[in-house]
Amino acid sequence: MADRERRISPPYGGVFVPRTRVLDRDDVARAIWRMAHEVIERNHGLDGVVLVGLQTGGGWIAERLAEALDSIEHVRPAVGLLDVAFYRDDIGLRPVLPEAVTELPSDIDGAQVVLVDDVLFTGRTIRAALDALHDYGRPRSVQLAVMVDRGHRELPIRPDYVGKNLPTRRDEVVDVHPEGVDLGEMVR
Amino acid sequence: MRHLLSSADLDRDDVEALLDLTDSFVEVSNRAIPKVPALRGRTVATMFFEDSTRTRLSFETAAKRLSADTMSFSASSSSVNKGESLRDTALTLEAMGVDAVVVRHRSSGAPHRVASWVDVRVVNGGDGWHDHPTQGLLDAYTLRGRLGPLDGRRVAIVGDVKHSRVARADVAILTTLGAEVTLVAPPTLLPPSIEGWPATAVHDLDAVLPEVDAVVLLRMQRERMTEALVPSLREYTARWGLTVDRARRLRDDVVFMHPGPMNRGVEIAPEVADDPRAVIVDQVRNGVAVRMAVLFRLLAGEGPEPVADVVSDGADDRSVAADLSEQPVGAGDGGAT
Incomplete structure (x- = not known):
């Protein structure tokens, strides 16, 4: 978990203490491999497909997904990075700071955008991401890939590609990284 | 950071955080539509008691790119000519519901005085020989x-x-x-x-x-x-x-x-x-992005005080923690926003 994310996760200044390893390194690789196949199946190939990782947790997953797509189809889709801090609906309610700069491929008009994030929770980040994308252009479609869907949605948003459905309590924390997926708590 | 009154108030971490944040606003400024909804519904007033083109325009552009509303007040075309004091002018702006005010004044320390009178975020837009x-x-x-x-x-x-x-x-x-x-x-x-x-x-x-x-x-x-x-x-x-x-x-x-x-x-x-x-031209261009960073930090960057200490009863009904990027608002309200 990035330092910055740790700083903004209540209790502020807490430390993430993992309790259970939900997926190991190989499980993560297999999930990415499966999602890559699903992306190709859904889009009948990779024509116009652009992967957009959400800063910062989605960035490396988007990269890994692009590698997998490349080795299956021998085409590497464009990969972008999007930070949604300025589009969040909780500005002023919690610390909101951008995690990194947005870098999108030059033109997303007409693209089949696949948003990629590590964890889908309330859905508010994805709502913000849809608003942000809209400021850059008009994609033909927007799909959503997440490594973990942990439930507790507050908005009518659902993922198209899921690495793992993981029922959680609200106060638990899911930590997704290349070595695996951990479930645990923030402890002060 | 409640106000930006003096350069000396900023330690190295503050300065570096603001400059890093500026990177994101440079990206925003380079877009086809250089505007984000971050400060929608907030009002930023410029209160200039001294001539200035670029600083005022720069702050107003910055506020607009953040979707804040702007109000502009200049001494030459206002009730200051009728003898209204700095304090009364500041109180008037506060009463109008302004969230932040950028003060430029020929007297050193004027922004500090304004900050002591009103409950509004104050940015020093240049005061006397003191600071900018x-x-x-x-x-x-x-x-x-x-x-x-x-x-x-x-x-x-x-x-x-x-x-x-x-x-x-x-x-x-x-x-x-x-x-x-x-x-x-x-x-x-x-x-x-x-x-x-x-x-x-x-x-x-x-x-x-x-x-x-x-x-x-x-x-x-x-x-x-x-x-x-x-x-x-x-x-x-x-x-x-x-x-x-x-x-x-x-x-x-x-x-x-x-x-x-x-x-x-x-x-x-x-x-x-x-x-x-x-x-020199880069300085002007970067000025807008830097001022976006300052306004964003003052008006949006921090949110309320950490609430974890207040909420301590029962683990299950508090939204203590969340995942990496999508957590509900951390209050004892089950995460409703």
Whole structure:
């Protein structure tokens, strides 16, 4: 978990203490491999497909997904990075700071955008991401890939590609990284 | 960060956080639609008791790119002419529901006074000879963009240091980032004492130039001549101006800066102002992004005080923690926003 994310996760200044390893390194690789196949199946190939990782947790997953797509189809889709801090609906309610700069491929008009994030929770980040994308252009479609869907949605948003459905309590924390997926708590 | 009143209030972490945040706003400014909804519904007022074009426009542009509403107040066209005091003016703006006010005033300390009277975020937009923190930040951002980290980099600030709030802001912020600052000016244009300043002062520009990584030229005001602080502008240019000849002797990677408005031909030769090493236009462009960062930090960056200490009963009904990027608002409300 990035330092910055740790700083903004209540209790502020807490430390993430993992309790259970939900997926190991190989499980993560297999999930990415499966999602890559699903992306190709859904889009009948990779024509116009652009992967957009959400800063910062989605960035490396988007990269890994692009590698997998490349080795299956021998085409590497464009990969972008999007930070949604300025589009969040909780500005002023919690610390909101951008995690990194947005870098999108030059033109997303007409693209089949696949948003990629590590964890889908309330859905508010994805709502913000849809608003942000809209400021850059008009994609033909927007799909959503997440490594973990942990439930507790507050908005009518659902993922198209899921690495793992993981029922959680609200106060638990899911930590997704290349070595695996951990479930645990923030402890002060 | 509640207000931005003085450059000296910012420690290294604050400055670096603001400059990093500026990167994101430079990206926003480069888009086809350079606008984000971050400060929708907030109002930013500029309260200028002194003439200024670029600073006011820069703040207003910054606020608009963040989707804030802007109100503009200038002394020349307002009730100040009818004798309204600074305090009453500030209270009036507060009563109108302004969230942040940018204050420029010819008296040093005016923004501090305003901050003590009203419950509104206050940004110092330049006060007397005291400070101009957003100028210091934008100069630091521009320099960092050209030179990389500023630790150990040598910056000469040349010209009317005595009357310059830009010089004071630059000294504070650049040295906070580890730069070594030398002030270069005729004795009459240096403050009576620079004791306590983290900078050295010299009179001979040519002795300093071979060692510098950046030169900040200050505006030479014509009034200084009538005050007999310099014998003539020509004499000033010959000894302290960045002339074509001096520029030729500087390395290719030395950066020339000027806060504007420039007197071409006085503190900087016209050709030198258009030299590729001059970043004067970049300074203006970066100024908007830096001010977006400041307004965002003041109005949105922090949110309420951490609530974890307040909420302590029962683990299950508090939204203590969440995943990496999508957590509900951390209050004892089950995460409703």
